[in-house]
Amino acid sequence: MMLDIKVHLHYRLAQPTDLLLQVEAADGGGQQLVRANINLSETEHFSRIAAEEGLGERIWLRANGDFLCDYSARIAIRRPVEEVGSLAAVAPHLLPADTVRYLMPSRYCPCDELQAFVSAEFGQLSGGARIAAMLDWIGDKFQYVVGSSTGQTTALDTFVQRQGICRDFAHVMICLARASAIPARFASVYAPDVTPPDFHAMAEVFLNDAWHLVDATGMAQPDATAIIGVGLDAAEVAFLSSYGPMQLISQSVDISTAQN
Known part of the structure; x- marks a missing residue:
């Protein structure tokens, strides 16, 4: 591509x-x-x-x-694309050193606040199957609404309001993954099918010893996406x-x- x-x-x-x-x-x-x-x-x-x-x-x-x-x-x-739902998680004690920071709460992703919810909602699933369920859950519960958030909106705000733009969807996905002890980071990207056309945000999750792009908005596909940069959240890749x-x-x- x-x-x-x-x-x-x-x-x-x-x-x-x-x-x-x-x-x-x-x-x-x-x-x-x-x-x-x-x-x-x-x-x-x-x-x-x-x-x-x-x-x-x-x-x-x-x-x-x-x-x-x-x-x-x-x-x-x-970029080879694998079915996320089939990928295995890496146990926290076996994670590479450079992935550990992506388990931690950050400015826009207070993942520790969502641990109880994640356990209750997705506790029966693990690894990529849990990530796939989280993507489906966000797609079902959240609305993409331009202008519904600001530069101060956190994933917790979006979780409560159930609406946002791509960066908000990515922040929620990152929070849910980190609350599941799965490293997740923010990716600033270019993708051709984004509406309206703009800089786009996706999440990357660490499964099966590699990083995998996932888009909670459903607008972008990993094999048709160009990465600009990655970081803990939007603050690191503006x-x-x-x-x-x-x-x-x-x-x-x-x-x-x-x-x-």
């Missing part, structure tokens, strides 16, 4: 401001960068740093006035973090399938 990606960002900064940008699809993790180009408006500073887990890169910028970013890429997705006030002028994300 080949994906063509086009992103346009236009923000206005009232003063010199530090920005952390993460919009480029990663090269690796079941995908290969075929070609890419990024054009930025004039900045006072530009430097690349590694992203979380060494998957992808972030860009430190310092800009003022109108900040524009145009990014385009072609990505080849070569596409643009501003360390000062900024105003959105325009933004667009377009992802389409391409011929090999």
